[in-house]
Amino acid sequence: MEYVFSDNLASLKPSAIREIFKSLSDPSIISFAAGNPSPLSFPSKELGEISADIFANHATAALQYSITEGYPPLRTAVADRLSRIFGIGRDFDTTIITSGGQQGLELTCRALCNPGDVVLCENPSFIGALNAFRAVGAKTVGIPLHEDGIDPAELEKALQEYPNTKMIYLIPTFQNPAGITTSAEKRRAIYEIARRHSVIILEDNPYGELRFAGEDVPTIKSMDEDGIVVYCSSFSKILSAGMRVGFVCAPDKLVQKMVVAKQCEDVHTNILFQMLCHRYMTERDMDGHIAGIRTLYREKCQLMLDCLDQHMPKEIHYTRPEGGLFIWCTLPDCIPMNDFVKRAIERKVAVVPGTAFNCDTEAPSPSFRLNYSTPSDEDIRRGIQILGELAKEMLG
Ligand SMILES: Cc1ncc(COP(=O)(O)O)c(C=O)c1O
The missing domain is CATH 3.90.1150.10 (Aspartate Aminotransferase, domain 1)
Incomplete structure (x- = not known):
């Protein structure tokens, strides 16, 4: 064949x-x-204890279908944590649960991009995201990554060169693969450029809680007064990668489209693992x-x-x-x-x-x-x- x-x-x-x-x-x-x-x-030990309790006392909820947006108590706990740690989330935003951070990236592109549309990315960038964008038919165009992030002037130039740009994909904190953190000044400049060009910023921050030196830098999403930033992250690097639980905080109108796309992909994220994440976050010492x-x-x-x-x-x-x-x-x-x-x-x-x-x-x-x-x-x-x-x- x-x-x-x-x-x-x-x-x-x-x-x-x-x-x-x-x-x-x-x-x-x-x-x-x-x-x-x-x-x-x-x-592992604590997750095992919680898991045993879920099966002993809440087995039906853990084994039944659930809603696409995510397990409601987990959505609330994640939204609270994003607000407390990163100052993220405004009235127009909604937080949903995804199957890993990877799905949030893919759903964002699926909601926004037609085949041939451009996604501007740091170069180098995370291969999983690049492949997800390409699989939707988007064209990935790289902007060189310097020691403190991409150069806003180069971003401006790329936006003029590619008027069909739909998103700017950034991993501003502890970038994969380069380990680089974009400076606060550059984040502000990038936000301002995206706002002027009416282009969405997809901020991917799975390593944001893993700072072990230096000073915190505000997330781009925390600057988002205009509803132009989609924030994706996950539990993969702070609790378990194999559970495949991630989350997105983004303007509600955009999230609604992502939810429709998610229904076609996997109906909802594994409910047992969502319950585990929620119980661990709220009952154990996550910090x-x-x-x-x-x-x-x-x-x-x-x-x-x-x-x-x-x-x-x-x-x-x-x-x-x-x-x-x-x-x-x-x-x-x-x-x-x-x-x-x-x-x-x-x-x-x-x-x-x-x-x-x-x-x-x-x-x-x-x-x-x-x-x-x-x-x-x-x-x-x-x-x-x-x-x-x-x-x-x-x-x-
Ligand atoms: C920058 C970046 N974004 C997203 C992901 C995907 O994370 P997850 O395993 O939660 O799907 C990774 C995983 O390595 C990553 O490095």
């Missing part, structure tokens, strides 16, 4: 990260390639739990930076994140990134090539992404030493 795929999906390639995951079945490989939260960050994750990642990030400082030649540059899960390394011109990543795998160290995060899938990249949340301390020490030796060899 000759399968003829839809135009939307024909051009999509499997995520390079998923492909690298396949090679990770070899237990001798040290992986810095994942984007997973640390296995130490799951409150204390997240503080523990921050401490863990502060130590892991510092260890990886110390090892990089010790082993990497000075020609290799890397970001120094203040939160999140990733460090972004950039090689000098004389070391081809693809060769470096291939030779690293031969030495049993896996990293993600920067090309996986490019808006333009054909463009080269001198960079690769390192994750510090999942590997053991021993693997961080050994793996970074191997990468350092490889970089020195390739420098000659």
Whole structure:
């Protein structure tokens, strides 16, 4: 049978990260390639206790169909938390529950974009979002990401060049893959430009609660007086990634369309896990739990930076994140990134090539992404030493 795929999906390639995951079945490989939260960050015992109580006392609610917008007590708890922590949510906003943050990104694009419409993105950006936009037929156009975010002047230029831009997709805090945080000044400037051009900002903030150094920066959604910002996040990096519970806070009119689209996709997010999230948030020490994750990642990030400082030649540059899960390394011109990543795998160290995060899938990249949340301390020490030796060899 000759399968003829839809135009939307024909051009999509499997995520390079998923492909690298396949090679990770070899237990001798040290992986810095994942984007997973640390296995130490799951409150398994407490979630088990709550789960047992749900099955003992509320089994019907947990096992029955539920409403598309989400489990009402969880929606309220999330909206309260967003307001308390990030100053998010105005009269015109509604908060709904999605199946992971990923679904919120996809639903936003599905609600707003026609095939051929442009989504402006930081370059590099999160591959899951880029693929979701492409699957809807949108065109992803990259704006270079600098140390403190994209340049507002370049955003303005791109909006003039692409008048059919529907959204600006940003991960302003502890960006994936680059670990960069957009400055408050740039956030304000970007908001103002989007407002002037009547373009929606999709603010993706799954790492926002994982700051372990530096000062908080206001979310773009907290500036949203005009109803132009859609805010997406999830429990994946603060409670459990496998539960697949995320949320969106956005203007109600837009949310209504997203809910119709969600009905077609999965009817509603897994109700048992929504109940678990709600009970954990309201009955246990959520803030204390997240503080523990921050401490863990502060130590892991510092260890990886110390090892990089010790082993990497000075020609290799890397970001120094203040939160999140990733460090972004950039090689000098004389070391081809693809060769470096291939030779690293031969030495049993896996990293993600920067090309996986490019808006333009054909463009080269001198960079690769390192994750510090999942590997053991021993693997961080050994793996970074191997990468350092490889970089020195390739420098000659
Ligand atoms: C920037 C960004 N947005 C969204 C997601 C998706 O999160 P979830 O696992 O909740 O779908 C991720 C996951 O790694 C991410 O890095």
